[in-house]
Amino acid sequence: MKFYLNGTLQDCAERDANTTLLQYLRQGAGKTGTKEGCASGDCGACTVLVADCDGAMPRSINSCITPLGALQGRQVVTVEGLAAGAEPHPVQQAMVACHGSQCGFCTPGFVMSLAGLYQRCLDTGRDAPGRGEIVETIAGNLCRCTGYRPIVDAAGSMMGYPKRSILGALERQSGAQAPQEDAAALLAGEHRYYLPRSEESLREILRAEPAARLVAGGTDLMLEVTQRFVQFPVLVDISGIASLAGVVAEGNYIRIGAATLYRDLLEHPLLDSASLANLLQRLGSQQIRNRGTLGGNIANASPIADMPPVLLAWQAEVAISDVEGATRWLPLEDFYLDYRQTVLQPGQYLSAVRMPKSAVAEPHRFYKLSKRYEDDISSVMCALSMTLDGRRVTAVRIAYGGMAAVPKRAVAAENVLRGALLDDNTIAMACAAVSTEFQPLSDVRASAAYRLAMAAGLLQRGLLALRDGDTADVFAGQAVEVSHA
Ligand SMILES: Cc1cc2nc3c(=O)[nH]c(=O)nc-3n(C[C@H](O)[C@H](O)[C@H](O)COP(=O)(O)OP(=O)(O)OC[C@H]3O[C@@H](n4cnc5c(N)ncnc54)[C@H](O)[C@@H]3O)c2cc1C
Ligand code: FES
Ligand code: FES
Incomplete structure (x- = not known):
């Protein structure tokens, strides 16, 4: 398993499958600038930026609940990777000038969230982000001593410093990754981590590994590891399977792949609903929406998950697929059996969700x-x-x-x-x-x-x-x- 950390290739094949990115950064790579506050995705102290090797825009994530294996072939930027030699990144300069830090524990996380926003503004040629965008960006970062006003001020002024892109450094890595063997375990150690690239490979792994546990974004599942100290023998990451992601119109339905990120649901033209957009903007934080999936929200079977009520109102059905390659559609209301229990059997997984277009178009x-x-x-x-x-x-x-x-x-x-x-x-x-x-x-x-x-x-x-x-x-x-x- 290989990925780039601040432009340097990391080889992590011998790490355990349950290792989080934060554990690797702090204990494996010595990058202790990234902090651990809560280890549950709530405080943002562990925020880093992640980008694919195709020059895509880097996005903020919580490294504390991101499995290391999910970084295969990708690029991670931590707070140590922002400065150019002795010159701090514009976000860091603005934080200093606006007195945006006191004890400093939360600061690397805020800086990384704002560095993502800085990059988006730079990429779209904007002089300054709007206040709403700033607040949305740092909603997943907690500060207990500085107060948010100076941090918001820093965000408002960061574009005024000499411009600096982190994309140049990232793009130089493009194509540096060899294609992966689909069905081979990425992380060895005592346990195994798979990252299949197709549903065919997923089925092959599920047939061979009856103890396998699926992980999509890990924003629910990895809390088992960091809060309850569970060690999963086999994790199968479905985030790299293209057929499980995306929103498409299919006949009379809108079909959403189970591994579609919240980020990609927000403002999708087929889901043109101000009410939905409002809800999604309040679902977790930007870090969570950059990793969490619709299928994870449904399959996790929490009674307080946000999306199931929406989907019930929209007459949604879920597609249940199995290791033989068969798929059946089931009304969502028949999916839940009892508290945290669903109809899913070992070897089965959620592949998609669909709603009638007419249901989505009804006033709601x-x-x-x-x-x-x-x-x-x-x-x-x-x-x-x-x-x-x-x-x-x-x-x-x-x-x-x-x-x-x-x-x-x-x-x-x-x-x-x-x-x-x-x-x-x-x-x-x-x-x-x-x-x-x-x-x-x-x-x-x-x-x-x-x-x-x-x-x-x-x-x-x-x-x-x-x-x-x-x-x-x-x-x-x-x-x-x-x-x-
Ligand atoms: C800080 C924080 C804030 C949050 N805020 C909210 C919130 O406001 N509202 C809300 O509803 N939720 C919230 N969550 C919960 C979580 O982010 C969502 O439930 C998210 O949708 C889970 O998706 P995931 O891809 O991360 O799931 P994962 O953690 O990867 O998986 C969750 C469960 O579903 C199973 N699973 C995943 N995909 C599939 C599949 N395709 N088929 C079968 N099983 C599957 C996994 O095995 C696991 O049991 C929050 C979580 C955190 C940490
Ligand atoms: S350590 Fe608090 S969000 Fe990761
Ligand atoms: S500066 Fe102390 S928690 Fe933010």
Whole structure:
């Protein structure tokens, strides 16, 4: 297994399959500028930039939850790779000038996130990033002593320094990697890490390795390694399989590959929905969206995952493929059996998700409630899709996350609404019906009573917004961001 670290080739074949990129950087390569804060993707202290060897734009990721094997054939830039000799990178100069650092523990992570933004601005010929873009860029980086104002100031002024691209150094490495043997284990050690490039190879590996565990972005799975100290005997990374990624129109459906990144869902023309864009911008951080996949969100079977309620409202089906090469489509609502249990059997994997184009085109609203606005898991997630003929409801689908052991439709509320005149009385009855069919838990995020009240409140908000053609709530995210200014 080989990759470039700040332009220098690394050979890691003897590392264990469960090694994270951060562990390699700090303990293997001596690059201790990259810090470990939480080891769970939450603080951003471990942020580095990653690019393919084809000159593509480098993206920020959390190295603490990225498996080392996922870097095969790619390029990693750490904070040690930014300066040109003794001259700091413009982001570093701006951080110094704006007093953007005190204890300095978070600083390398902020600098790397901002270096990614700097590079994007440089590449698109922009003089300065907008405030919204800056806030979005550093939403996955926590600072506990400087405060964010000087860091935001540094981001606002970084383009004013003499320009410096890190792309030149990266592009020189293009094509330096030999093509990999598809079905060979990349990382040896005690355990094995595979990175197949086709579904055929994936099936071959799954047949040979019954204990194999799939990893896509690792933003859920790698927490098992860093928080619970699990050591997986065999990891099979599906991020290099082209047929499992991308969004396409297929007949009456929109089909999304299971390994499609959130980053690639955002603003995809086939998924033209302000409500979805709002939700995705609040799903994790930029570092998470650069690694996390739709299929991982579904297969992880968390009751508080953000995408399943959306997909339930959009009548989604999932494609389940097996080692024999067979694929069957199943409605998403039949995919979840119980808390963290799905119908997936050993040797099976999710290959795609599809929704009818007509379902995606129906008026809809997606609402996420979380304790913190950015980079936080939902307390309650509500997805509503509804079609009206005048004021009569002709079609409706409502789904919740955080309200039951699995993401679930609100069938009683739907029954109240379907065919009814959408007056205030009907809305009140639908909201009341929600509390008859859900018995949510109380936990660290929210009490059961709060969840029930919010579920009814969000439904009321969505029904009123769709009935009255009110779009203000869709842009609530932007409104909150402006109010921070
Ligand atoms: C800091 C942080 C913030 C987060 N914020 C959010 C948030 O706001 N909202 C939210 O919903 N989630 C959030 N998550 C959770 C996570 O990012 C998402 O669930 C993400 O979609 C998981 O995708 P992945 O590709 O990283 O999955 P992985 O971690 O690679 O895999 C997750 C599970 O799914 C299995 N799997 C993956 N792909 C397949 C497949 N194709 N077929 C069968 N099984 C498969 C794996 O074996 C594993 O069990 C957050 C996570 C972190 C660390
Ligand atoms: S160490 Fe906190 S996000 Fe990686
Ligand atoms: S400078 Fe101390 S945590 Fe940010």
